[in-house]
Amino acid sequence: MTYKITAEELAVQKDYMRRVADINAQRELPPVAHVHSFGCQQNVSDGEKLKGMLAEMGYGFSPEVRGADLVLFNTCAVRENAEDRVFGNLGALKHNKKENPDMLVGVCGCMVQQEHITEKIKRSFPHVDFVMGTHVLHTLPQIIYEVLTDRKRRISIPECDGVIAEGLPLKRESGLKVSVPIMYGCNNFCTYCIVPYVRGRERSRDTEDILREVRAAINNGARDILLLGQNVNSYGKELGTSFSELLRRINDIEGEFRVCYMSSHPKDATRGLIDAIAECEKVTRHFHLPVQSGSSRILKLMNRHYTREHYLELTRYIREKIPDAALTSDIIVGFPGENYEDFKETLSLIREVRFDSLYTFIYSPRKGTKAAEMPDPVSAEEKGKWFRELLEVQQEVGENAYRGYVGKVMRVLCEGVGRTRDGCLTGKTRQNVIVDFDGDRELIGQFVNVEITDALNWALLGKIV
Numbered sequence: 001m002t003y004k005i006t007a008e009e010l011a012v013q014k015d016y017m018r019r020v021a022d023i024n025a026q027r028e029l030p031p032v033a034h035v036h037s038f039g040c041q042q043n044v045s046d047g048e049k050l051k052g053m054l055a056e057m058g059y060g061f062s063p064e065v066r067g068a069d070l071v072l073f074n075t076c077a078v079r080e081n082a083e084d085r086v087f088g089n090l091g092a093l094k095h096n097k098k099e100n101p102d103m104l105v106g107v108c109g110c111m112v113q114q115e116h117i118t119e120k121i122k123r124s125f126p127h128v129d130f131v132m133g134t135h136v137l138h139t140l141p142q143i144i145y146e147v148l149t150d151r152k153r154r155i156s157i158p159e160c161d162g163v164i165a166e167g168l169p170l171k172r173e174s175g176l177k178v179s180v181p182i183m184y185g186c187n188n189f190c191t192y193c194i195v196p197y198v199r200g201r202e203r204s205r206d207t208e209d210i211l212r213e214v215r216a217a218i219n220n221g222a223r224d225i226l227l228l229g230q231n232v233n234s235y236g237k238e239l240g241t242s243f244s245e246l247l248r249r250i251n252d253i254e255g256e257f258r259v260c261y262m263s264s265h266p267k268d269a270t271r272g273l274i275d276a277i278a279e280c281e282k283v284t285r286h287f288h289l290p291v292q293s294g295s296s297r298i299l300k301l302m303n304r305h306y307t308r309e310h311y312l313e314l315t316r317y318i319r320e321k322i323p324d325a326a327l328t329s330d331i332i333v334g335f336p337g338e339n340y341e342d343f344k345e346t347l348s349l350i351r352e353v354r355f356d357s358l359y360t361f362i363y364s365p366r367k368g369t370k371a372a373e374m375p376d377p378v379s380a381e382e383k384g385k386w387f388r389e390l391l392e393v394q395q396e397v398g399e400n401a402y403r404g405y406v407g408k409v410m411r412v413l414c415e416g417v418g419r420t421r422d423g424c425l426t427g428k429t430r431q432n433v434i435v436d437f438d439g440d441r442e443l444i445g446q447f448v449n450v451e452i453t454d455a456l457n458w459a460l461l462g463k464i465v
């Protein structure tokens with residue numbers, strides 16, 4: 001069972017927040033926390049809650065590990081290199097802890113929801129003071145209180161299908177671009193993926209809770225709302241509502257702002273949803289639809305529940321309904337049993353769909369998943385070769401897509417200072433494409449019309465009209 005945290009459970013944690021704040025108030029200087037989120041936007045969004053609770057407890061924040069009184073690593077388990085990075089950083093902390101034995105070290109997030117990882121931390125990282133699973137994020141105040149008062153190690157990783165914790169304080173990374181989780185967990189069990197094991201079952205937040213958060217963010221100056229879920233298209237199934245309905249409700253909120261979402265599963269992206277998006281003028285014209293592979297044979301082994309043909313039909317419908325839509329995707333190279341013929345089908349799909357850009361990954365076996373048990377005869381070297389070939393194809397396809405924007409006038413949300421020229425501004429179009437242009441810094445946070453004059457392979461250049 002998944003469940004919503006009760007008011008009583010929340011009150012208990014609020015009480016611990018006060019107790020830790022009291023302890024911290026007795027210090028000469030307020031304590032400083034270093035919180036690092038290693039993973040996806042959901043993980044970063046959890047990090048905002050962790051920081052929100054820490055701020056309530058009297059912590060200030062530092063981007064540096066050195067000098068911190070509390071170091072909290074919010075980890076990701078999606079690929080081996082994500083985990084290696086965490087272990088590398090954790091190892092390096094040994095010497096910080098020697099310098100400052102009072103420093104508290106905590107590890108939370110997806111990685112520690114795996115038993116073999118927790119065992120390794122217990123065994124090899126004695127300087128870690130607490131480990132906290134993904135379903136008990138809201139108990140950070142209690143864990144910190146306990147560790148601060150008795151200095152005994154805490155490992156809190158209850159078995160659970162997942163919780164929804166409303167009402168936690170938040171410390172957002174940005175006021176302009178705001179992430180709002182709409183659902184947690186995943187039920188899809190793609191055979192390569194660890195997420196369903198570490199994040200629990202799908203559960204949706206109440207629409208009213210989401211709307212309240214979105215309205216508050218917009219009142220506070222947010223102009224870019226990113227709705228988060230592992231598979232946003234299945235939002236609301238258990239509540240008798242749908243993602244289309246949620247988009248419509250958000251689109252009805254007054255003001256000029258933009259609504260984006262991450263991620264969509266192609267199997268659940270229906271024509272009805274695309275029609276709804278076409279009608280909602282605040283919703284982004286960007287479809288991030290992770291295809292993973294262009295081979296129906298591999299898609300079946302991946303348990304993706306769609307075929308190459310279905311995906312192509314879906315993207316054709318998007319192009320027809322929303323001609324200015326941009327499409328992007330995730331690709332995995334070297335899934336167990338994939339051969340060069342399968343891989344070539346991925347390349348041809350990329351050419352056919354004409355993606356703006358891609359997130360590309362070499363398959364990484366995850367302990368406990370089905371794919372990790374499948375025979376995987378292709379060498380790492382060979383997979384590396386395919387991977388480079390994929391990048392070349394995407395480079396070409398992406399450049400073509402970006403060149404297609406030149407000459408167009410696009411509505412751009414100005415987000416800050418750009419990188420392409422000294423003093424230029426940067427923003428994103430409704431297609432989620434980066435545009436750099438010259439203008440006054442006062443435009444940051446506003447929407448402007450920009451004529452696209454040139455295309456690089458990762459950004460557009462333009463001038464305000």
Ligand code: SAH
Nearest residue numbers: 192193230263290330331332361362363364
């Ligand atoms: N829920 C999202 C994806 C989350 S993980 C979705 O389904 O779209 C983000 C991406 O990481 C996936 O789309 C996939 O391309 C990649 N990925 C996940 N597990 C992986 C693995 N074991 N090896 C390589 N890439 C992986």
Ligand code: SF4
Nearest residue numbers: 186188189190193195
């Ligand atoms: Fe992983 Fe598939 Fe769920 Fe995405 S939909 S999180 S890839 S299991």
Ligand code: F3S
Nearest residue numbers: 039040043076077110
């Ligand atoms: Fe990583 Fe967990 Fe996100 S495994 S990708 S941080 S949901």
